[in-house]
Amino acid sequence: MFEWPLRVYIEDTDAGGIVYYANYLKFMERARTEWLRQLGFEQESLRQQDCLFVVQSLQLDYQRSARLDDELSVSVALERCGRASMVIHQQVMLAGEVLCRGQVRIACVNAAGRPRSFPNPIRMALADQASQFLTSKETM
Amino acid sequence: MFEWPLRVYIEDTDAGGIVYYANYLKFMERARTEWLRQLGFEQESLRQQDCLFVVQSLQLDYQRSARLDDELSVSVALERCGRASMVIHQQVMLAGEVLCRGQVRIACVNAAGRPRSFPNPIRMALADQASQFLTSKETM
Amino acid sequence: MFEWPLRVYIEDTDAGGIVYYANYLKFMERARTEWLRQLGFEQESLRQQDCLFVVQSLQLDYQRSARLDDELSVSVALERCGRASMVIHQQVMLAGEVLCRGQVRIACVNAAGRPRSFPNPIRMALADQASQFLTSKETM
Amino acid sequence: MFEWPLRVYIEDTDAGGIVYYANYLKFMERARTEWLRQLGFEQESLRQQDCLFVVQSLQLDYQRSARLDDELSVSVALERCGRASMVIHQQVMLAGEVLCRGQVRIACVNAAGRPRSFPNPIRMALADQASQFLTSKETM
Numbered sequence: 001m002f003e004w005p006l007r008v009y010i011e012d013t014d015a016g017g018i019v020y021y022a023n024y025l026k027f028m029e030r031a032r033t034e035w036l037r038q039l040g041f042e043q044e045s046l047r048q049q050d051c052l053f054v055v056q057s058l059q060l061d062y063q064r065s066a067r068l069d070d071e072l073s074v075s076v077a078l079e080r081c082g083r084a085s086m087v088i089h090q091q092v093m094l095a096g097e098v099l100c101r102g103q104v105r106i107a108c109v110n111a112a113g114r115p116r117s118f119p120n121p122i123r124m125a126l127a128d129q130a131s132q133f134l135t136s137k138e139t140m
Numbered sequence: 141m142f143e144w145p146l147r148v149y150i151e152d153t154d155a156g157g158i159v160y161y162a163n164y165l166k167f168m169e170r171a172r173t174e175w176l177r178q179l180g181f182e183q184e185s186l187r188q189q190d191c192l193f194v195v196q197s198l199q200l201d202y203q204r205s206a207r208l209d210d211e212l213s214v215s216v217a218l219e220r221c222g223r224a225s226m227v228i229h230q231q232v233m234l235a236g237e238v239l240c241r242g243q244v245r246i247a248c249v250n251a252a253g254r255p256r257s258f259p260n261p262i263r264m265a266l267a268d269q270a271s272q273f274l275t276s277k278e279t280m
Numbered sequence: 281m282f283e284w285p286l287r288v289y290i291e292d293t294d295a296g297g298i299v300y301y302a303n304y305l306k307f308m309e310r311a312r313t314e315w316l317r318q319l320g321f322e323q324e325s326l327r328q329q330d331c332l333f334v335v336q337s338l339q340l341d342y343q344r345s346a347r348l349d350d351e352l353s354v355s356v357a358l359e360r361c362g363r364a365s366m367v368i369h370q371q372v373m374l375a376g377e378v379l380c381r382g383q384v385r386i387a388c389v390n391a392a393g394r395p396r397s398f399p400n401p402i403r404m405a406l407a408d409q410a411s412q413f414l415t416s417k418e419t420m
Numbered sequence: 421m422f423e424w425p426l427r428v429y430i431e432d433t434d435a436g437g438i439v440y441y442a443n444y445l446k447f448m449e450r451a452r453t454e455w456l457r458q459l460g461f462e463q464e465s466l467r468q469q470d471c472l473f474v475v476q477s478l479q480l481d482y483q484r485s486a487r488l489d490d491e492l493s494v495s496v497a498l499e500r501c502g503r504a505s506m507v508i509h510q511q512v513m514l515a516g517e518v519l520c521r522g523q524v525r526i527a528c529v530n531a532a533g534r535p536r537s538f539p540n541p542i543r544m545a546l547a548d549q550a551s552q553f554l555t556s557k558e559t560m
Contacts, residue, residue: 156430
């Protein structure tokens with residue numbers, strides 16, 4: 001499972017003194033971007049292959065609030081991977097405790113917004129991730 | 141059903157040329173805030189009664205993308221209302237077409253973050269809304 | 281002088297309970313966009329004429345803070361207009377009192393980011409605005 | 421001179437394909453926050469001493485645009501430090517080239533928003549920074 005650390009700045013908070021609820025989606029996308037980068041894929045180069053990732057649907061559960069100066073960790077785990085879409089499970093954590101849990105369904109589209117299958121190199125990298133994830137679940 | 145109009149500005153877009161996916165949550169909260177205001181409730185005065193609204197969970201379905209200069213409309217419909225929480229259904233629409241659909245579960249908490257029941261005036265206003273919504277569904 | 285009304289939502293605030301300092305730039309851009317739209321120009325159609333507006337420099341003075349639920353008004357006054365750039369003076373006001381004052385220098389560039397002169401229709405509209413502004417200053 | 425690295429994510433960009441102009445203020449505040457943290461001061465603990473930092477005015481010069489995936493570096497240099505306010509010079513850089521230059525004037529206020537002098541420990545740390553900065557300028 002991939003984890004990405006980040007810090008809460010004043011820009012992320014709201015007048016309630018906590019992280020604004022939409023900003024967890026920013027945190028989750030930063031972690032997904034870094035997960036892809038670590039697998040060898042940058043959005044800009046994917047775009048040049050006429051491959052864009054768009055979020056189709058998501059579910060978020062807010063359990064506790066993050067606050068200014070908190071050092072968070074955001075996880076990325078590939079749950080399912082099809083030919084042209086994938087489902088990712090993510091958690092925003094503070095000191096090992098889950099603050100927010102999300103499930104994000106992402107589709108691969110071309111510049112015109114039409115669904116297309118993942119380019120081969122990324123499909124292989126994702127298949128590898130998915131099998132690792134399944135294996136680690138089976139052995140638990 | 142309450143509807144709130146808004147315009148897409150450059151601040152709402154991303155490098156994909158479309159509205160950034162987290163920003164639909166901003167649009168939905170603006171509409172919920174105006175819906176409450178129209179019912180006679182401002183967040184600041186609720187806060188003074190030790191009543192805060194926090195989002196507990198949400199689901200979003202993205203169907204089409206909004207773009208710069210689009211004139212959107214965001215709806216608010218109370219689906220269920222309990223003693224201390226409610227479920228709201230929302231749609232972001234462009235020219236009558238749904239771009240994004242959301243279901244948001246909101247809880248009432250005190251300043252310490254503990255669940256508390258809605259203050260009486262707001263409970264009555266919400267009950268009224270919920271019955272209107274049910275009636276309009278039944279008659280459809 | 282053009283004025284654009286807007287409301288402060290929770291998304292605009294930070295943990296200090298006030299509007300986050302970068303967000304005044306969003307408010308000012310919304311007002312500039314509506315000012316241009318009222319003059320008959322939308323960014324999307326300007327883009328199709330290979331004309332983009334970019335901010336070159338700005339100055340902001342923060343005098344008082346805006347808060348949740350505040351109804352603000354943002355002004356736009358063209359101070360100077362050259363062949364390929366203009367200087368705009370803006371104020372964010374609450375109930376007639378200035379909260380934040382800004383001066384924004386904007387250049388016209390092509391898609392490659394090179395300076396270019398304003399297209400004729402917009403140059404004429406801006407010249408008209410500038411002379412109105414000068415006249416109103418002279419008569420004060 | 422303090423430097424803070426950061427990455428450009430899709431959340432930071434706009435439909436022009438570049439970093440949205442207000443977001444440089446977020447980047448600069450992140451760097452200032454980390455600079456203070458490295459000097460031993462967190463905003464939350466300053467707040468408990470009834471000491472808040474507010475931006476009074478700023479100047480920004482935009483020279484080139486940052487783009488998606490860029491690895492930026494943001495500098496912080498204390499230019500002047502008085503009893504209750506300071507002026508900070510900042511640069512956003514990409515591979516050694518300056519993209520954006522800013523000068524930010526920050527005041528120390530109490531919870532009621534009234535100016536107050538810096539607490540002693542922070543005044544000493546800032547004086548130390550300012551003298552280092554002057555010395556490095558003199559020896560250049």
